[in-house]
Amino acid sequence: MAKVCADSICKIELLRALSPEVRDCLLSRARTRDVKRGETLSWQGDRAETLKIVTRGWVKLFRVSEEGHEAVVNTLGHGQSFDEVPALLGGESAVSAEAITDATVLMLNLSDICSCTNARAELSQAVLSAAQIHMNSMTNQIEGLKIKTATQRLGEFLLQQSGEHDGLRSFVLPFGKVVLAGMLGMKPESLSRAFSRLKDVGVCSAGGRVEINDPATLRDWMLQQSIR
Amino acid sequence: MAKVCADSICKIELLRALSPEVRDCLLSRARTRDVKRGETLSWQGDRAETLKIVTRGWVKLFRVSEEGHEAVVNTLGHGQSFDEVPALLGGESAVSAEAITDATVLMLNLSDICSCTNARAELSQAVLSAAQIHMNSMTNQIEGLKIKTATQRLGEFLLQQSGEHDGLRSFVLPFGKVVLAGMLGMKPESLSRAFSRLKDVGVCSAGGRVEINDPATLRDWMLQQSIR
Known part of the structure; x- marks a missing residue:
C-alpha cells in the first residue's frame, strides 16, 4: 500500500491531517475493497472495525426504520469517509452502507494502531475534524428538510454538482434518480x-444528463422561494 | 465550582467520562450563565470558545437560512451539551442557541486546559463520544424527516417524553408548540x-398538557403507518 500515496489518496483530507509517519503506517496496514x-x-448495528474512505464511485449510507422503510442518510463520493468515530x-455503525455504482473503498483499522509516536493523538484530532464535517453536513441537511421545498433541495443539489460557476453547465448525475x-x-x-418545475428557470434533464442554462438564475429563483 | 459536583452536574454523561482530577479542574474554571x-x-458562525451543557430548562439550536427562515435543528434539556468539537x-459554532424556557448553561473552556496528566486525551475521548451521540441523534432525525409523516414524528416525540412505559401517561410539554x-x-x-389525528389512538392534548391513554396502542399504530 505504501506507494498508493503517490496518487490521489494522499490528497484526501482525513489523511492529509496526519503526519507522513502515521499516515504511511496506517496505509501500510489498510485494505482496499472493490464492490459492484x-x-x-x-x-x-455491526461493530465498525474500520474507518472507510470511498476512493472510486459512490456509496449510499442508509437506515431501515422499524416499519421496514429505507431512508437514505447520505451519499458519499471520492475522498469522503464514514464510521470514523466508532472505528476509533x-x-x-449507525448506518448501513451499499455501493450505488461500482466502487472502491479503503478500509483503515484504527485499533490495530501502529507504534508511531503521537498516532493516537493525531488520529483523535483527524477523526474529530471528520466528525465536525459530518455534523455540519447533517445540520445543513436537517435545515433543508425542515424549511425548504423538495424543488429547492433539488436545485441546491444540482448547483453543488455543477460546481456553482456561472455560464452553461452540463453534467451527468452521479447516481440513479x-x-x-x-x-x-x-x-x-x-x-x-x-425537475419539471425547474425547467422554468433553465434546468433541463434527459436521462441522467442535466443542463443548467445559467446557475445565477437558478440561485436567484431559490432565494425568492418562500417557506413551504 | 468545586462543590457543584456533589449534585446532579457530576451525573452528566460527558463529565462522568472524565477522571475526577480532570473533571474537577475543568469545573473549577467553569462559568454558569442564567438566561431568560x-x-x-x-x-x-461565531468562534465557539466554550463547550456548553444545559443544566436547567431548555435551549433550542437553530439556523437561519439564506432566505431568512429559521430551522430548529434540535432542542436540548438537562445534561445535553453542544459546541463540543469546535470548543476543542x-x-x-454551526448553529445559534436560544433559551426557550428560563435556563442555566454551564460553559467549559477546553482550550484554557489545566495541566492535569491526560487532560487533553481524556477530553478528546469524551468529545468524540459526545460527537457520536449527536451524529446518531441527527441520523435518527434525518431518517424521520425523510420517511415518516408529521403525525408519526409527533407520536415518537410524545412517546419519548412519556418515558415509553405502558399505562396512562400524563405530562406537560417542555416547551411551546x-x-x-x-x-x-x-x-x-x-x-x-x-394532534387531532392522534386523538383516535388515545392521545389528548389541552394547553401544554398531554395524556396518552395507552402508549402500546400508540406504538402499534405507528408501526402500521405506511411511508408518506
Whole structure:
C-alpha cells in the first residue's frame, strides 16, 4: 500500500491531517475493497472495525426504520469517509452502507494502531475534524428538510454538482434518480415534478444528463422561494 | 465550582467520562450563565470558545437560512451539551442557541486546559463520544424527516417524553408548540392537525398538557403507518 500515496489518496483530507509517519503506517496496514453496484459494505448495528474512505464511485449510507422503510442518510463520493468515530472508539455503525455504482473503498483499522509516536493523538484530532464535517453536513441537511421545498433541495443539489460557476453547465448525475429522490427526502414521482418545475428557470434533464442554462438564475429563483 | 459536583452536574454523561482530577479542574474554571426565555446564548458562525451543557430548562439550536427562515435543528434539556468539537478544535459554532424556557448553561473552556496528566486525551475521548451521540441523534432525525409523516414524528416525540412505559401517561410539554412544530419540521397548523389525528389512538392534548391513554396502542399504530 505504501506507494498508493503517490496518487490521489494522499490528497484526501482525513489523511492529509496526519503526519507522513502515521499516515504511511496506517496505509501500510489498510485494505482496499472493490464492490459492484448494489453490494452491501457494512450493516447498521455491526461493530465498525474500520474507518472507510470511498476512493472510486459512490456509496449510499442508509437506515431501515422499524416499519421496514429505507431512508437514505447520505451519499458519499471520492475522498469522503464514514464510521470514523466508532472505528476509533470501538462502537457500532449507525448506518448501513451499499455501493450505488461500482466502487472502491479503503478500509483503515484504527485499533490495530501502529507504534508511531503521537498516532493516537493525531488520529483523535483527524477523526474529530471528520466528525465536525459530518455534523455540519447533517445540520445543513436537517435545515433543508425542515424549511425548504423538495424543488429547492433539488436545485441546491444540482448547483453543488455543477460546481456553482456561472455560464452553461452540463453534467451527468452521479447516481440513479431513485437514490437521488431518497437522498433528497422525496418519492421518485415528486423528483420528476421537481425537475419539471425547474425547467422554468433553465434546468433541463434527459436521462441522467442535466443542463443548467445559467446557475445565477437558478440561485436567484431559490432565494425568492418562500417557506413551504 | 468545586462543590457543584456533589449534585446532579457530576451525573452528566460527558463529565462522568472524565477522571475526577480532570473533571474537577475543568469545573473549577467553569462559568454558569442564567438566561431568560428568548435570550440568545451564542450565534452561528461565531468562534465557539466554550463547550456548553444545559443544566436547567431548555435551549433550542437553530439556523437561519439564506432566505431568512429559521430551522430548529434540535432542542436540548438537562445534561445535553453542544459546541463540543469546535470548543476543542477552536472552530466556529454551526448553529445559534436560544433559551426557550428560563435556563442555566454551564460553559467549559477546553482550550484554557489545566495541566492535569491526560487532560487533553481524556477530553478528546469524551468529545468524540459526545460527537457520536449527536451524529446518531441527527441520523435518527434525518431518517424521520425523510420517511415518516408529521403525525408519526409527533407520536415518537410524545412517546419519548412519556418515558415509553405502558399505562396512562400524563405530562406537560417542555416547551411551546411553535418551537415543537419547528423541531418536528412542520408548521404550527400542521402540528394541530397531527394532534387531532392522534386523538383516535388515545392521545389528548389541552394547553401544554398531554395524556396518552395507552402508549402500546400508540406504538402499534405507528408501526402500521405506511411511508408518506
